Amino acid sequence: MRGSIPSDIGNMSSLIALSLDYNQLSGPIQTTMGSLKNLQRSYMNDNQLQGYIPYELCQLENLVDLLLGGNQLSGSIPSCLGNLAAALRTLSLNSNLLTSTIPSTLWRIKYILHVNLSSNSLIDIDLSSNHLSGIIPGSIGGLQDLVNLSLASNNLEGLIPTSFDNMLSLELLDLSQNNLSGEIPKSLEALLHLRYLNMSFNRLRGDIPTGGPFRNFSAQSFVSNSALCGAPQLHIAACKNRTIKLHSTKARGSILKYAIPGIMSVILLVTSISMLILCRKRHVEVARETTLWPQLQWRRVSYQELRTVTNGFNESNLLGSGGFGSVYKGTLSDGINVAIKVFNLQLEGAFLSFDTKCEILGSIRHRNLIKIISCCSQIDFKAVVLDYMPNGSLEKWLYSQNFCFNILQRLNIMIDVASALEYLHHGTEIPIVHCDLKPSNILLDDDMVGHVADFGIARLLGGGDSITQTMTLATIGYMAPGIVTRRGDMYSFGVVLMETFTKRKPTDEMFVGETSLKKWVANSLLSDSIVEVVDANLLGTENDFSFVSKIDCLSSIMRLALSCCAESPEGRINIQDAIGTLNKIMIKFLKDAAGGVVLRRHLA
Template structure:
């Protein structure tokens, strides 16, 4: 079965085959074996590389995908992945005796695997995932995402050096008279096993007690979406190295064993879609590294444990679809790093939990289909990272708080099926990202706002209220007072990763882009699931960028390039393709993507999805229509004045401040490196000179050039365009530029400990008076004082 997902190592199967073969063969034998392989390929690659390159007239070591050991003149590696090949694997492959690496993943090979593959004594890395192999499984191989059938053989336990076993996405069944998954017992002999994935099969049996005897090196145990019955054995606590325990989509019953407290390294527990009941055990509160708990759609009852508020590492808490009762403990307000909180579809009640206002980094909050009452707390308005908020199907009363206007990242707001009264605040027109809005089945009255995101809402958003009025598209009567349609657009600055070393490790560089945000369509209920990350394949990216053609190149830097792409559904995106430096190629790309996916800030572009495999890594992001800061800065047709350039750099600082206080405190971003890069960018923005300009030679640098110009020769380094706007710069403009350059020098000091830190957004910029034109010291931090010095007033 061919899928459309790109995973980093998750579907890679590394099999260490324990066969010894003493016979040696020459390069002619290798050539004959590979030519036989080519004959068994029914449909050669679309580029006809094999058809023209794989011939006896060309040395085999020069063939596409072939790597030789020159010392022995033998084929050592064969990589034909992602070539669109159709065919079978011939027995001749067993004659390539020096083969250590074989990758034919992501093609359309089918048929059985020849037993002769077991005759490859040096084979260590085997990648056959995402093909169409069928038949029985050889006892000395393990493969995922194919169409293997039958029982998983007990003989897998003979692979004593096996480290990763991935048989997910096949049609394996459990054949055992005791109804136990007995093959798990055989795997207890694999003492080096680190990961075991058997998801998406038909293993209808019980988990054996012997599961606790699996390798103590096991870090991931994933058995989701099978037909596993019975309870979770308490002996599972013996897997002391376990980081992830994933058992969703089964028929498990009973309780969560209290012995789970002994899994001190456990980071994630997923029991979604089972029939497990009883109270949520307080033992889960004693796991020091616990960051995600998924108990969705089970039979759990009783209260939400108050001790969960002590698990400071929690990032994702989903208890929806159970029978939980009582109120939400105030202690959950202590979870300062919680990103997603979902307790929907329970029987929770009491007053609206005011402690939610403490979840400052939350992206998703869902309290829908419960019994909460009282007024919505105004404190929720401080959650500026919130993307999705649902309070639907409760008995909430009172008004919609005006503080909702501060939820600047909000994309979906559902307040339907409550007892809310009063008017819909007109200030909600400022929520420029809002795509879904539902206040139906309440007691609201007055005029429905029509500006901003409300331009795209329909009558479904406002049905069954008492006395709403407004535009006919809302399905309500017209208001008696005159109303003029208002629309609002604002230019925002977003940062992508492209030109200077910046933020998340390995992610690379800052790229400032400008666009006007405007929604193009109204989402359906199904669109609410769009927050869930879905992967994309290399081929989809290749097609979207027209083969990474240069005309689609937006920008490039030391860490990669950004391309414009058009997806198959017409969506225009920006695609960042990373360079894979050898020393950085195996960084925790998935962790970094998770961080970026959860970032929500008005000045940061949203990451939509990612693609990652051994040879390719990319991020797919929102596309900004109006180009980049670099385009504007070096254009002969556009002019950026001092105020506009400073506005842009303030927005960049706001984005950095956000990253440093969500993620910087946890070590996920390098604040000192970012500040240095920010300082260099300040210099380039106001001098219109690149750090790599040819004028910098013989030890001269951009920083040294700027430093030597201060304070009396500042006009010799600043952009000449700034000097041409009038006969000469005003004194206050010169002082402003001096302050900016002094700040840039402070940001780029050689000692990281002496660099200033970005705290611009914490200052009351909007209150800065234009009369505050006093000389200030900008050597402590990036704050509102530089704005005052430059006579600038910020209205957003």
């Protein structure tokens, strides 16, 4: 069969199984499929389907099998697939054009039996702390764009595949706490961008490689592998000399007498040939890396080019200003729209802000973090080139008369923000504290996906969980008092969560004296009057069948927000628990809303 899937397919409300696999269907997956509430099996694999995986598929709560492999689907894996936890057993998204990370919500599908995400352009795979067994398949080396891979705390066994050397983008590899055996492949020395390695608590043996990234790893990477040997600084046994010992000193002397001249001749010949090959190989390798690593090579831009693409940094291209500079919109020569933050170097701390922004944004990747394209640094001019977000900021959507969005859209955006914070706090080798989370720093792309931006005053925590430095640069109303810590970000997240659903800034003129946004919300929960504080645009009328479910949802959100910004840092919820709570709130709201629709149809 050829052509597109018809949109009328959504009218087949009693459909239980849909098998369209192994055809030549093209076009998008229809969003109307979200109406097929009884659908249990959907086979659309091995076609030519294009576009994004629609959010509406996440509403099919009875879905047992979802096979979309072998198509041309692009974009990210929807985080809402975690909503299918009750029924889903098989998920196949292999051999598509999917990018970015695997959403953490996907691992809440606790009854899943088969997952296939191979042959995509994913950059982050975390399968740690499951009950995975068997060997690591050699085909994993095909994930050449993968940046982070964690298979820690499973029951994997066998050898480490030599094909790992094909994953040239790899920066983090965690294979710890398994039953892996054999030697560490020397081919892993080719992973020149590998910054974090953990192979501890396995049954590995033999020499630890010494080239490439292995020069930078400490003993911590190889703990509890008793048969490994290596350099003294790794605090393990030295590798035994494998040369054959000649017991006769006289015989050894005779052999060396006649062998050395011949050996030296061979060595000189081999060295000459090797040098020639190496020179040629270097040229090949440089070209190969240029082809495989376009995303890691920042585009070179000059001040003159930035001035040209923004029409001279004039008011017509100004997107906003604040912090340490102004942000302008520009279009590069290849047609890519970008946002360019130009730093005001007259302000104290601007140089530190610029260096921090480049250091942090240049080393992290997450679908909910703003992406850096390039930096331009001169003595009297510094700028950062970033992805342009066409839908502007969360602040714009909250306070503009021309924009309005519903509970579900706001929930999705806050889950996006929470996912970004989870990555910053727990997904990097050195935890990062954003320090200035607020609606104007949450930007929205074409699909209304939230991206956390502006790392001008972000801090690296290093070895501890805090920095003994009082934050004075963050925005009033959003910052937590005291030292820089991840719990400070949680305070800001709680305030933003309240603002998103009340449409009230923490600095609103109504909050004077002892009153505050936090106390206002807390009092409404105590008096069971949440309807008086939430954005009226979210509620509708009391005669609406979904009114009660909306009140219940908003009350749960406000309770979560208050637990994020408790006065005591120790009393604040962490971001991982916050994400879990937000997802539970969303799932319950979707179920309640679906029940309201059924009741309305029944009464009609």
